[in-house]
Amino acid sequence: xxxxxxxxxEEAPQTTGKRRQIRPKAERRQQLIDATxxxxxQHGLSKVTMQMxxxxxxxxxxxxxxxxxxKDNLLKETLRFVAEEYHGGQIKIMEGSDMPDLGQRLDALLxxxxxxxxxxxxxxSVWFAYYGEAGARPVxxxxxxxxxxxxxxxxxxxxxxxxxxxxxxxxxxRELATGYSSLIDGLHLGLLxxxxxxxxxxxxxxxxxxxxRAFPQHIS
Amino acid sequence: xxxxxxxxxEEAPQTTGKRRQIRPKAERRQQLIDATxxxxxQHGLSKVTMQMxxxxxxxxxxxxxxxxxxKDNLLKETLRFVAEEYHGGQIKIMEGSDMPDLGQRLDALLxxxxxxxxxxxxxxSVWFAYYGEAGARPVxxxxxxxxxxxxxxxxxxxxxxxxxxxxxxxxxxRELATGYSSLIDGLHLGLLxxxxxxxxxxxxxxxxxxxxRAFPQHIS
DNA sequence: ACCCAGAATGAATGGATATTCATTCCGATG
DNA sequence: CATCGGAATGAATATCCATTCATTCTGGGT
Numbered sequence: 001x002x003x004x005x006x007x008x009x010e011e012a013p014q015t016t017g018k019r020r021q022i023r024p025k026a027e028r029r030q031q032l033i034d035a036t037x038x039x040x041x042q043h044g045l046s047k048v049t050m051q052m053x054x055x056x057x058x059x060x061x062x063x064x065x066x067x068x069x070x071k072d073n074l075l076k077e078t079l080r081f082v083a084e085e086y087h088g089g090q091i092k093i094m095e096g097s098d099m100p101d102l103g104q105r106l107d108a109l110l111x112x113x114x115x116x117x118x119x120x121x122x123x124x125s126v127w128f129a130y131y132g133e134a135g136a137r138p139v140x141x142x143x144x145x146x147x148x149x150x151x152x153x154x155x156x157x158x159x160x161x162x163x164x165x166x167x168x169x170x171x172x173x174r175e176l177a178t179g180y181s182s183l184i185d186g187l188h189l190g191l192l193x194x195x196x197x198x199x200x201x202x203x204x205x206x207x208x209x210x211x212x213r214a215f216p217q218h219i220s
Numbered sequence: 221x222x223x224x225x226x227x228x229x230e231e232a233p234q235t236t237g238k239r240r241q242i243r244p245k246a247e248r249r250q251q252l253i254d255a256t257x258x259x260x261x262q263h264g265l266s267k268v269t270m271q272m273x274x275x276x277x278x279x280x281x282x283x284x285x286x287x288x289x290x291k292d293n294l295l296k297e298t299l300r301f302v303a304e305e306y307h308g309g310q311i312k313i314m315e316g317s318d319m320p321d322l323g324q325r326l327d328a329l330l331x332x333x334x335x336x337x338x339x340x341x342x343x344x345s346v347w348f349a350y351y352g353e354a355g356a357r358p359v360x361x362x363x364x365x366x367x368x369x370x371x372x373x374x375x376x377x378x379x380x381x382x383x384x385x386x387x388x389x390x391x392x393x394r395e396l397a398t399g400y401s402s403l404i405d406g407l408h409l410g411l412l413x414x415x416x417x418x419x420x421x422x423x424x425x426x427x428x429x430x431x432x433r434a435f436p437q438h439i440s
Numbered sequence: 441a442c443c444c445a446g447a448a449t450g451a452a453t454g455g456a457t458a459t460t461c462a463t464t465c466c467g468a469t470g
Numbered sequence: 471c472a473t474c475g476g477a478a479t480g481a482a483t484a485t486c487c488a489t490t491c492a493t494t495c496t497g498g499g500t
Contacts (some may be wrong), residue, residue, distance in 0.1 A: 022466050022477050044356035046266035051460060060479045065459060088259035132352030134413045136264035145414045152417070157225035178418065179426045181404030188400070189405050193354045194365045197372070198398065206399045213433050242447050242496050270488060280449045341490060 013100050023056075029067050029077075036078045042121035079130045080143050086118060087147040088125070094154040094184035102162050103218035106211060110159075113184050116203050124192045152177060166217045176214055183210055249287050251277050256298045261342035264351035265295075299350045306338060306347070307367040314374040319334075321377050322382050323438035326431060331376075333404050334424050344412045372397060386437045396434055403430055 002176065035057035039048045050071055054061050068074040084136075089112055099105045134140040159173040187207060190198040212219040255277035259268045270291055274281050288294040309332055319325045332338065354360040359395040379393040379400075407427060432439040 020465065022476060025477090028477090040356075042356060044353040046353060049358070051457085061458090062460080071332055079264060080485075082428030121355060125352075128348065128355070129352035131409060131413055132345075132349035133264040133266060133350070135341060136267070139481085141413055145416065148414055149417065156457065175422075175426055175429060176482055178410070178422065179430060181402065182410055182423075182426065183399065183403045184406065185409050186404065186406030188408070189351060190402055193361055194368055197365065202395075202398065203402075206395055206402065208396060210399060210430075216248065240448060245447090248447090271485085281488090282449055282490080286448075289490060328480060423444085 025067060028063065030057075031059070031062055032074065033078050033081050035125050036074060036121055037082065040078075040129050041125040045133065046127075048075075050074075051103060076139060076143070078126070079140060082123060082126050082130075083144055086123075087151045089117070090151050091154050094151075095157050102158070102165055103215070103220075105158065106162070106215070106218060107200050110204065110207055110211070114187065114200060114207060118188075121192065124188055128189065128192060153180065155181060162215055162218055166215055168215065171214060180207075180210060181206060245287060248279070248283065251279070251292065252287060253298050253301050254285055256294060257302065257342055257346050260298075261345035262347050264345075265353065268295075271377065296359060296363070298346070299360060302343060302346050302350075303364055303367050306343075307371045309337070310371050311374050312372075314378050316352075321387055323380070323435075323440075324436060326382070326435070330424065330427055330431070334407065334420060334427060337384075338408075341412065344408055348409065348412060372401065375401060382435055382438055386435055388435065391434060400430060403427060 008126065022073065032053065035053050036048070039052050039056055042054065047140055048049070050064050053074070054064050064071070064074055078084060093099075093105065093108050093112055097102055099108060118124075130140050130144070156173050156177040159177050161167075163171055163173055184207060187198070187203040191200060191203055208219060232297055252273065255273050256268070259272050259319060263272065270284050271281055273294070274284050277303055284294055285289070288297060310329065311328050313319075313325065313332055318326070319328060338344075350360050350364070354364065376393050376397040379397050382388075383391055383393055407418070407423040411420060411423055428439060
C-alpha cells in the first residue's frame with residue numbers, strides 16, 4: 001500500500017542464484033504489478049506482452065495467470081493500484097488534520113501532485129495509457145471515476161474551508177476544484193508528451209499561479 | 221483538410237451494390253483514416269486490427285497496406301491528421317485577423333476547444349490513446365509537439381496582445397498560456413473519462429472562469 | 441468497342457502471443 | 471528427516487493478426 005519507491009532496479013535478473021523461490025501470494029502480485037508498470041512505461045500499453053512482464057519480474061510465464069487469471073485482469077489490477085496510490089496520497093494530505101494551516105496544506109498537495117513520486121515518467125505513462133483506453137473500456141472508467149469522485153469531494157471541501165477562512169467573494173468551490181484538478185491533469189500530460197517545452201519547475205509555477213489568483217491570502 | 225464533419229455514418233456497408241469501385245488515392249487514404257478514428261474510439265488503440273479498420277471502411281484488407289505500407293504507418297498518419305485538424309483549427313482562430321475584438325477571439329477559441337467538433341468522444345479518444353503511448357513512442361511525441369509548439373506560440377502572442385490592451389499588471393503571458401492549454405487538456409480528459417461528473421457545459425464554465433480571472437475586462 | 445495500367449481483392453503465409461497443464465521442486469509441518 | 475500441499479516452471483497449443491501477392495476487375499484513353 002505504500003511502496004511507491006523503487007520500481008526502477010527492483011528485479012535484477014539474478015545473475016548469481018537462479019534457485020526457485022516460493023513467496024506469499026501478495027508479494028508475487030505486487031512484483032508483477034510493478035513489472036507491468038515498468039513495461040507499460042517503456043513499451044506502451046499496446047505492446048506489452050505477458051512474456052515481457054514476467055521476465056521483467058524475473059519470473060516464469062505461467063505465474064501471471066496463476067495469480068491474475070488473465071492478462072486483462074493483470075492490467076485492470078495494475079490500473080487499480082496506480083489509481084489508488086495516487087488518489088490515496090492526495091486524500092491523505094487533504095484530510096491532513098495534522099496540518100492545521102490551510103495554505104500549508106495546499107502547498108503540500110501541490111508538492112505531491114507535481115513532485116517526484118507522481119510525476120515520474122513511469123507512473124504518468126501508465127496513467128495516460130489507461131486514460132487512452134478508457135473511452136472504449138467501461139471497466140477502466142469505473143475504476144478511475146470511483147477513486148476520482150472521492151478525491152474531488154475532498155478537494156471541494158478543502159477549497160470551501162479556504163474560501164470561508166479567507167472570506168473570498170464570488171468564488172465557487174466546486175467549479176474551482178474542477179478547474180484545479182483539470183489543470184493538474186493537463187500539466188501531467190504536458191510533462192509526459194512535451195517534456196522539452198514544459199519543465200517540472202514551470203508546471204509547479206503554473207499551478208501555484210492558479211491557486212494564488214484564487215486564494216491570494218493563502219499562497220505567498 | 222477540412223472534413224471534420226461526418227465520420228459517423230459515412231460508410232454504411234453498402235447493402236445494395238457491392239460492386240468494386242476505383243477511387244483516387246487521396247480519397248481512399250482519408251476513408252481509411254476516418255475508419256481508423258472510429259475504430260480507436262470504439263475499441264481502443266490496443267485492440268484495433270487491420271481487418272477491423274478496413275471492414276469499417278467497407279474495403280478489403282489488402283488496401284490498407286497498399287496505401288499506407290503498414291499498420292504502424294496508418295496509425296501514425298491518423299495521429300497526424302487529428303493533431304493537424306485540432307491545432308490548425310485553433311491557429312486559424314487565434315490569427316483571425318477577421319475578428320478584431322480580442323475578447324471575441326478568446327470566446328471563439330474556447331468555443332472551438334470545447335465545442336462539438338473537438339469534444340466528440342471519437343476525437344478525444346483518439347487524442348488520448350496516442351498520448352498514452354507517447355511516453356514509449358518518440359514518433360508520436362514528435363508529431364504532437366511539432367504542431368503543439370506553434371499553437372503555443374500563437375496563444376502566447378494572443379495573450380500578450382490582450383495583456384497590453386487591458387493593461388493588466390503582474391501577469392505573464394507565457395505562464396498563463398501554459399496554464400490555459402493545460403486546463404483545456406485536463407478538461408478534455410475529464411469529459412472523456414468521467415462524463416458523468418463533468419458535463420460539457422460545466423467544462424466551458426470552468427475554462428471561461430479561468431479566462432475571466434486573468435482578463436476580467438475582456439470576458440463578460 | 442477494345443485495351444490495359446494500376447486499383448482492389450482476399451486466400452494464404454508466417455510470426456507472435458495468451459493460456460494451459462503436466463511436471464518439478466520448495467519448505468512448512470509433525 | 472520424510473512428507474506433501476501447492477507454488478513455480480516452461481514446453482506445447484490454439485488463436486489471432488499483419489503482411490504478401492497472384493488474380494480480378496474498373497474505367498479512362500484511343
